[in-house]
Amino acid sequence: MKLYRLPFVLHSPSEETEDKYLAEIPALPGCRAWGDTPGQALEYLQSVATAFIESYRERGDSLPEKVRLAAQEVETGEALGEVMVGWLNYRELTRKLRRLGCAFERQAKGDHEVWINTTNNQRTTIPNWAART
Numbered sequence: 001m002k003l004y005r006l007p008f009v010l011h012s013p014s015e016e017t018e019d020k021y022l023a024e025i026p027a028l029p030g031c032r033a034w035g036d037t038p039g040q041a042l043e044y045l046q047s048v049a050t051a052f053i054e055s056y057r058e059r060g061d062s063l064p065e066k067v068r069l070a071a072q073e074v075e076t077g078e079a080l081g082e083v084m085v086g087w088l089n090y091r092e093l094t095r096k097l098r099r100l101g102c103a104f105e106r107q108a109k110g111d112h113e114v115w116i117n118t119t120n121n122q123r124t125t126i127p128n129w130a131a132r133t
Contacts, residue, residue: 001075031048
């Protein structure tokens with residue numbers, strides 16, 4: 001089985017993205033998907049990217065070079081994954097959450113807080129490890 005490790009770009013909601021999250025794969029021109037949450041946009045993007053690659057194959061077209069180079073042969077049943085981690089300190093994170101329409105809702109267990117998106121009532125939990133020091 002072939003897997004492709006393709007970098008993507010995730011854009012925050014704006015007028016240009018119709019107030020949705022937009023995820024796109026620059027190596028596959030036109031391969032983009034929108035979603036109400038970052039996770040939803042990425043889930044849709046994975047389906048769209050799969051369809052793009054299948055379409056290239058069905059037409060007999062060669063994949064763009066960056067995509068071909070990203071291919072990896074994997075044994076069926078072999079676990080393969082990748083996690084991308086970015087770091088924001090507590091102050092940067094809460095500032096970004098407020099810009100995205102979120103508000104502090106309540107203290108959670110331990111060093112965590114619950115924040116709510118006031119437009120869609122979705123909640124998220126964030127660490128506040130600064131409270132420990």
